[in-house]
Amino acid sequence: MGKYLLLKHYRGAPASVNDVPMDQWEPDEVTAHLKYMNDFADRLKSTGEYVDSQALSPEGTFVRYDGEGRPPVTDGPFAETKDLIAGWMVIDVETYERALELAGELSAAPGAGGKPIHEWLELRPFYGVHATATE
Amino acid sequence: MNEALLKELVPEVIGVLVRRGADFAAAEDAVQDALVESVRTEVSPRDPKGWLITVSWRKFLDAVRADTSRRRREEQAEAEPEPGPCEAVDDTLQLYFLCAHPSLTPASAVALTLRAVGGLTTRQIAAAYLVPESTMAQRISRAKKTVSGVRFEQPGDVSTVLRVLYLVFNEGYSGDVDLAAEAIRLTRQLAAITRHEEAAGLLALMLLHHARRPARTGPDGTLVPLAEQDRGLWNTRLISEGIGILQAALGRDRLGEFQAQAAVAALHADARTAEETDWVQIVEWYDELVALTDSPLARLNRAVAVGEADGPRAGLAALAGLDPALPRYTAVEAYLHERDGDPARAARLYVQAARSAPNIPERDHLTRQAARLNARLRG
Numbered sequence: 228m229g230k231y232l233l234l235k236h237y238r239g240a241p242a243s244v245n246d247v248p249m250d251q252w253e254p255d256e257v258t259a260h261l262k263y264m265n266d267f268a269d270r271l272k273s274t275g276e277y278v279d280s281q282a283l284s285p286e287g288t289f290v291r292y293d294g295e296g297r298p299p300v301t302d303g304p305f306a307e308t309k310d311l312i313a314g315w316m317v318i319d320v321e322t323y324e325r326a327l328e329l330a331g332e333l334s335a336a337p338g339a340g341g342k343p344i345h346e347w348l349e350l351r352p353f354y355g356v357h358a359t360a361t362e
Numbered sequence: 363m364n365e366a367l368l369k370e371l372v373p374e375v376i377g378v379l380v381r382r383g384a385d386f387a388a389a390e391d392a393v394q395d396a397l398v399e400s401v402r403t404e405v406s407p408r409d410p411k412g413w414l415i416t417v418s419w420r421k422f423l424d425a426v427r428a429d430t431s432r433r434r435r436e437e438q439a440e441a442e443p444e445p446g447p448c449e450a451v452d453d454t455l456q457l458y459f460l461c462a463h464p465s466l467t468p469a470s471a472v473a474l475t476l477r478a479v480g481g482l483t484t485r486q487i488a489a490a491y492l493v494p495e496s497t498m499a500q501r502i503s504r505a506k507k508t509v510s511g512v513r514f515e516q517p518g519d520v521s522t523v524l525r526v527l528y529l530v531f532n533e534g535y536s537g538d539v540d541l542a543a544e545a546i547r548l549t550r551q552l553a554a555i556t557r558h559e560e561a562a563g564l565l566a567l568m569l570l571h572h573a574r575r576p577a578r579t580g581p582d583g584t585l586v587p588l589a590e591q592d593r594g595l596w597n598t599r600l601i602s603e604g605i606g607i608l609q610a611a612l613g614r615d616r617l618g619e620f621q622a623q624a625a626v627a628a629l630h631a632d633a634r635t636a637e638e639t640d641w642v643q644i645v646e647w648y649d650e651l652v653a654l655t656d657s658p659l660a661r662l663n664r665a666v667a668v669g670e671a672d673g674p675r676a677g678l679a680a681l682a683g684l685d686p687a688l689p690r691y692t693a694v695e696a697y698l699h700e701r702d703g704d705p706a707r708a709a710r711l712y713v714q715a716a717r718s719a720p721n722i723p724e725r726d727h728l729t730r731q732a733a734r735l736n737a738r739l740r741g
Binding site for chain 2 (some may be wrong): 249252253254256257261281286318
């Protein structure tokens with residue numbers, strides 16, 4: 228049992244197989260894609276494996292401390308080469324194999340021509356809890 | 363117990379406790395504890411108001427007793443004064459003012475209003491704003507500390523209260539609490555006790571927008587723009603109520619921004635089809651709104667209306683001079699260029715607008731607009 232983070236990238240991941248920007252799809256294909264994503268989340272809710280999902284705006288900046296009494300320094304908007312996260316879904320599943328299976332399903336969301344995007348998703352395990360029984 | 367009825371009693375009962383000598387923060391806590399107990403025990407007394415006062419007062423005394431450092435106040439509280447004369451209406455209005463006090467941040471004012479005036483539990487408010495319950499509890503407790511020095515009787519400004527209620531309304535619907543419906547309930551109550559034209563204006567605006575809610579999203583959750591909405595889904599009862607309230611307010615001849623916005627909403631509601639919309643009058647109301655508020659958002663909306671009334675070129679001219687960083691500026695620009703017969707430029711602008719969209723339904727809608735134009739351009 229464990230929690231996994233499924234990370235989706237605007238850029239920075241290897242290119243998808245069906246790599247066409249969404250504004251170049253047929254409008255119906257956009258609708259079908261969004262429906263697939265919603266249905267996927269709904270299905271995980273019904274199986275008790277859904278934890279959370281959020282989408283991020285592509286806009287943002289780096290920020291860092293710049294010393295006492297000075298305003299923080301910003302560096303951005305993000306450079307075109309920057310790895311850019313689009314959003315995430317957190318799942319809580321019985322096995323690593325199940326996490327892989329679900330990530331694969333999410334990557335198969337339909338895109339241009341109604342064909343699967345084969346998008347690369349990042350699958351990251353959460354650290355588990357320090358169980359009392361292992362003390 | 364009837365949860366809706368209990369909720370409505372909350373501000374009145376807080377007022378009773380304050381008149382009996384409790385300070386606002388302690389009174390508010392006590393009533394909240396009583397509310398939580400009513401949910402947990404599912405009691406159903408014949409006199410809900412009497413029950414809520416009794417249980418809240420007991421909770422207040424318990425809290426005072428538990429706090430040994432407040433012994434002196436305990437003695438005072440034990441003396442249990444007679445309930446004061448019935449001033450429920452004034453008390454409720456004072457609570458609105460206190461919870462929307464200018465010293466509070468908007469987020470704090472919203473949370474405090476929903477709890478002390480709206481009678482929602484911390485858990486419900488947290489769920490509606492998608493934050494952990496402990497975070498919301500902390501926000502409310504800090505808000506109460508901020509207003510602890512404000513005298514309960516001190517008169518406030520209705521317009522600050524209206525802005526808070528407007529924020530609640532715009533948050534819409536998530537979780538099991540319908541914030542739009544809550545905002546309407548609280549604004550209705552406020553309009554009834556103040557007879558302020560702008561309270562009526564805001565209530566009318568909310569009702570007219572709420573009436574269109576069933577048509578605003580498709581079955582798959584996609585956003586349906588006003589021109590494409592199935593007007594048969596609009597709630598005609600809410601529309602006629604909203605128009606009636608607006609007309610009465612306008613008749614008092616003290617125009618304000620909410621009345622002007624409601625007038626625009628009423629003109630949309632009046633049109634049986636999108637083509638029948640009286641855009642010329644809508645532009646006139648936006649002129650009033652710009653004169654009243656000088657708000658760049660009002661100017662942006664006015665540009666859309668001008669585009670409909672006098673053609674896309676006139677709309678683009680009205681857009682010139684506005685800051686392109688305004689929310690939805692690029693979406694409006696895209697729309698006007700499409701209407702002006704430049705789909706390639708419009709498609710590029712829709713893509714750009716999607717990148718800076720403030721929420722996911724709008725982002726998806728704008729992406730779909732770009733996709734639609736690009737598909738047409740491919741022929």
